[in-house]
Amino acid sequence: xxxxxxxxxxxxxxxxxxxxxxxxxxxxxxxxxxxxxxxxxxxxxxxxxxxxxxxxxxxxxxxxxxxxxxxxxxxxxxxxxxxxxxxxxxxxxxxxxxxxxxxxxxxxxxxxxxxxxxxxxxxxxxxxxxxxxxxxxxxxxxxxxxxxxxxxxxxxxxxxxxxxxxxxxxxxxxxxxxxxxxxxxxxxxxxxxxxxxxxxxxxxxxxxxxxxxxxxxxxxxxxxxxxxxxxxxxxxxxxxxxxxxxxxxxxxxxxxxxxxxxxxxxxxxxxxxxxxxxxxxxxxxxxxxxxxxxxxxxxxxxxxxxxxxxxxxxxxxxxxxxxxxxxxx
Amino acid sequence: xxxxxxxxxxxxxxxxxxxxxxxxxxxxxxxxxxxxxxxxxxxxxxxxxxxxxxxxxxxxxxxxxxxxxxxxxxxxxxxxxxxxxxxxxxxxxxxxxxxxxxxxxxxxxxxxxxxxxxxxxxxxxxxxxxxxxxxxxxxxxxxxxxxxxxxxxxxxxxxxxxxxxxxxxxxxxxxxxxxxxxxxxxxxxxxxxxxxxxxxxxxxxxxxxxxxxxxxxxxxxxxxxxxxxxxxxxxxxxxxxxxxxxxxxxxxxxxxxxxxxxxxxxxxxxxxxxxxxxxxxxxxxxxxxxxxxxxxxxxxxxxxxxxxxxxxxxxxxxxxxxxxxxxx
Numbered sequence: 001x002x003x004x005x006x007x008x009x010x011x012x013x014x015x016x017x018x019x020x021x022x023x024x025x026x027x028x029x030x031x032x033x034x035x036x037x038x039x040x041x042x043x044x045x046x047x048x049x050x051x052x053x054x055x056x057x058x059x060x061x062x063x064x065x066x067x068x069x070x071x072x073x074x075x076x077x078x079x080x081x082x083x084x085x086x087x088x089x090x091x092x093x094x095x096x097x098x099x100x101x102x103x104x105x106x107x108x109x110x111x112x113x114x115x116x117x118x119x120x121x122x123x124x125x126x127x128x129x130x131x132x133x134x135x136x137x138x139x140x141x142x143x144x145x146x147x148x149x150x151x152x153x154x155x156x157x158x159x160x161x162x163x164x165x166x167x168x169x170x171x172x173x174x175x176x177x178x179x180x181x182x183x184x185x186x187x188x189x190x191x192x193x194x195x196x197x198x199x200x201x202x203x204x205x206x207x208x209x210x211x212x213x214x215x216x217x218x219x220x221x222x223x224x225x226x227x228x229x230x231x232x233x234x235x236x237x238x239x240x241x242x243x244x245x246x247x248x249x250x251x252x253x254x255x256x257x258x259x260x261x262x263x264x265x266x267x268x269x270x271x272x273x274x275x276x277x278x279x280x281x282x283x284x285x286x287x288x289x290x291x292x293x294x295x296x297x298x299x300x301x302x303x304x305x306x307x308x309x310x311x312x313x314x315x316x317x318x319x320x321x322x323x324x325x326x327x328x329x
Numbered sequence: 330x331x332x333x334x335x336x337x338x339x340x341x342x343x344x345x346x347x348x349x350x351x352x353x354x355x356x357x358x359x360x361x362x363x364x365x366x367x368x369x370x371x372x373x374x375x376x377x378x379x380x381x382x383x384x385x386x387x388x389x390x391x392x393x394x395x396x397x398x399x400x401x402x403x404x405x406x407x408x409x410x411x412x413x414x415x416x417x418x419x420x421x422x423x424x425x426x427x428x429x430x431x432x433x434x435x436x437x438x439x440x441x442x443x444x445x446x447x448x449x450x451x452x453x454x455x456x457x458x459x460x461x462x463x464x465x466x467x468x469x470x471x472x473x474x475x476x477x478x479x480x481x482x483x484x485x486x487x488x489x490x491x492x493x494x495x496x497x498x499x500x501x502x503x504x505x506x507x508x509x510x511x512x513x514x515x516x517x518x519x520x521x522x523x524x525x526x527x528x529x530x531x532x533x534x535x536x537x538x539x540x541x542x543x544x545x546x547x548x549x550x551x552x553x554x555x556x557x558x559x560x561x562x563x564x565x566x567x568x569x570x571x572x573x574x575x576x577x578x579x580x581x582x583x584x585x586x587x588x589x590x591x592x593x594x595x596x597x598x599x600x601x602x603x604x605x606x607x608x609x610x611x612x613x614x615x616x617x618x619x620x621x622x623x624x625x626x627x628x629x630x631x632x633x634x635x636x637x638x639x640x641x642x643x644x645x646x647x648x649x650x651x652x653x654x655x656x657x
Contacts, residue, residue: 047511048482145599161601162378191377191538193595196582200592218512221541221584225592244588262516264545265585266568271545272523275516281481 009179009212010036010059013073017054020066026286028054028067030236036180036212041203043223043244044216046233049282052216055233056182059214060099061089077179094121098173102185104165108157114141114168115153122175140171144201163194170202177209184216199226220263224248229317232256235282235293242318252312252320255294257327292321300324331404333500333532334366334389338398341384345605356604358384360556361398363631366549368499371526371533373547373564375540375579379604381556382536386504389534391415402500417447420493424505426485430477436463437473440491447496462491466521483514487521494525504536519546540583544568549638552576555602555612558631562639572634573643575613611644619645 017029029051036042044052058069061081074081076097081089101107109117118140119133126133134153141149144167157165166186173181186202187195203226206213215226223230224244231241232253240253251257261276269275280297283289292298295305304323313319339362344353359381366372374382387393389400391407400407407415420443423429430439440459444450450458460470466487477485486506493501503522507515519542525531537543543550544564551561552573560573571577578595600615608615614624623644631642 047513147599163601192540192582192584193377193578193597194601196584196593196595197597199584200594203592219584220512220586224586224588225584225590248586248588259512260586262512263586264519264541265587266541266544266583267585269545271547271564274520274523275545277517277520278513 007038008035009038009040009077010034010214011073011075012059013071015055015058015069015071015074017051017058017063017067017069019054019064020068021286024286027236027289028285029058029069032231032233032238034231034238034241036214038179038212039207039210040229041206041213041215041227043227043230044214044233045218045220045223045230047218047282049235049285050233051236052218052233053184056099056184056214056216059180059182060093060097061086062099091125094178095125095176096178097180097182098176098178100166100169100173100181100183100186102188104162104169104189105157107169108165110157112156113153114155114157114160118153118168118172118175121172125176136175137171140174141168143174143205144168144171145197146171162190163198166190166194166198167201170198170205174205174209174211177211179212181206181211181213182216183213185218186215187222188217188219195222202226220260232259235289236285237293237321239294239322240318240320242314242320243316246316246318252318252327253294253322254298254300254324254327256320258297258299292323300328330367332365332401333368333403334364334372334534335401335404336362336364336389336398337401338363339385339388339395339400340397341388341393342396354605357556357607358604359388359395362551362553362556362558364551364558364561366500366532366534368532369526369530370548371535371546373543373550374534374536374553375538375543375550376553377538377579377602379555379602380553381604382538382553383504385553386421386502386534386536389502390419390421413447416443417496418498419500419502420496420498422486422489422493422501422503422506424508426482426489426509427477429489430485432477435474435476436468436480436488439477439488440495443492443496459491459495462495463488466491466494466525467517481514482510483517486510486514486518490518490521490525494529494531497529498531500532500534502534502536505538506535507542508537508539515542522546540568540579541585552579555604555607557612557642558640559613559642560639561631562634562637566638570639572639572641572646573613574617574619574645578616578618611642621645 013033015032019026019028046052057063118137122133122136138149141152146152146167187198227244230244230247231238234255240256258278278297291306292309295301309321309323311319311321341359343356345356346354376382437456437459441455444455460473468487507518535546547564550564550567551558554575560576571580578597581593582595596618597616610625610627611629614620629642629644629647631640633640
């Protein structure tokens with residue numbers, strides 16, 4: 001096995017998620033492909049409804065009942081997740097792949113103490129003794145920067161602030177040292193100061209443990225500061241993917257370009273000046289869709305955009321789905 | 330210039346808890362806040378959750394009565410104005426356009442409601458005016474008979490803005506108006522608010538936790554911490570030269586979309602501000618990376634920084650002769 005293959009944690013090819021609705025099949029995620037290496041952070045970025053959260057749930061096998069996933073390949077550490085039995089998925093979830101949710105208050109169980117919730121997966125997966133699990137929980141609470149960890153074990157989620165709850169979530173996800181961490185908007189519900197602390201913590205722990213992280217966010221600031229690579233999603237599709245530095249410096253897809261112009265950047269955007277807005281709305285994801293999904297809102301749309309648009313690839317690994325040879329600046 | 334809005338020692342406390350065998354606690358949500366807003370200006374208010382931003386908004390709207398101090402609109406106390414007069418001149422735009430619009434009424438009815446309440450015009454005239462305003466905020470007239478449920482979040486926020494402006498108020502209190510919206514929609518709404526401000530010569534109080542947005546919109550900014558204003562200055566000055574350690578930490582925490590810079594270390598530590606148990610002395614001292622001896626015991630007062638637009642409440646600068654203690 002070559003080094004790069006050994007470091008490959010997650011291999012996703014043509015992942016699709018369809019949701020049955022009364023009006024027909026809603027294509028929430030369409031043919032998404034990416035790979036994730038050990039110690040790497042990939043950000044999925046996009047606006048609401050673009051399919052980024054559905055993607056994370058599909059990877060974890062946590063999709064709602066009405067949703068169906070399909071993929072040409074979905075492998076975690078070389079193991080085929082599509083063929084794995086529910087029992088096997090249960091064994092992997094928590095141990096090899098873990099998830100951090102946006103809302104720590106709704107993701108934590110209010111009726112159990114922090115300690116019980118932290119120790120649960122460890123006791124289950126590792127078949128360890130309670131004292132071992134307890135030691136591990138205390139160790140991790142210390143790692144995520146919670147003082148007096150031992151007393152925290154007996155507290156309930158409502159006794160903690162939002163930032164502390166998110167720390168508990170992170171500690172919980174790390175209990176079994178997973179290879180893959182999926183973080184869905186882990187800092188969105190938090191204040192900016194706490195957000196910075198939580199994200200710093202995630203980066204430090206990820207480096208130390210060599211975890212592969214899939215970070216789902218709508219915040220371009222978080223993307224720029226956290227990720228090595230980024231996939232920009234629009235209407236269920238990845239429209240552009242590549243190294244963060246490439247995408248922020250030279251976006252090749254009109255949607256990425258427009259998105260970057262939407263947000264005021266301190267020091268760069270003149271206060272009070274008009275921000276770049278994207279007119280129109282996201283198309284309906286129900287039924288078949290041909291051609292570029294952004295064409296109705298795109299400033300550079302042409303007749304040819306109604307035809308299927310192939311992915312273009314540069315040598316740097318930067319890829320994008322647009323027929324334009326070059327974006328006007 | 331005569332200020333359009335002014336607060337003098339504005340305070341509001343709540344009594345919370347008080348269960349079985351437990352005395353209720355006093356929560357000082359807003360603590361002796363003095364603010365001034367001149368016509369046409371945008372006063373940004375920033376701070377973390379629980380700092381009293383939203384309570385302040387409700388006080389300015391007259392939805393809450395102050396425990397002490399007062400709010401002056403054009404020099405007149407809100408209490409003397411009465412709710413009818415007040416709602417003519419001050420209107421709100423709230424964060425969540427999903428819960429702030431009545432789901433059972435049509436868009437035109439929602440926008441026309443303030444006119445109806447004030448008994449202005451007949452039904453047809455009110456509808457005409459509502460549709461004019463809807464068009465002004467970028468919604469077409471064929472939305473007039475839709476219900477809020479048929480609109481997207483951005484469209485709903487436009488409806489909320491149209492409703493706020495239909496009475497031609499002088500002042501709009503925006504409480505996190507774009508926080509529930511997507512980036513591209515946020516840009517549309519911010520552009521709209523700035524255009525309308527010019528067109529109708531509006532003043533805004535703009536409350537947000539998003540500092541980049543506040544820097545973009547506001548002409549002056551007040552930074553709140555546990556109910557108190559700890560620093561206030563012209564927007565350009567505050568963002569260029571933050572003086573209070575808390576303001577500095579807030580600004581340092583902003584993740585600008587610049588790859589390669591990593592996540593900043595705020596140096597704030599883990600002491601989370603608890604409004605029910607405010608610290609002694611300077612409320613920020615448990616988290617302050619630059620705290621000194623007097624910080625834990627002495628409450629700093631808000632003083633004007635000489636030769637600048639800034640007001641500051643911090644011991645680091647208090648001994649500095651460049652700051653005059655506020656003796657009023």
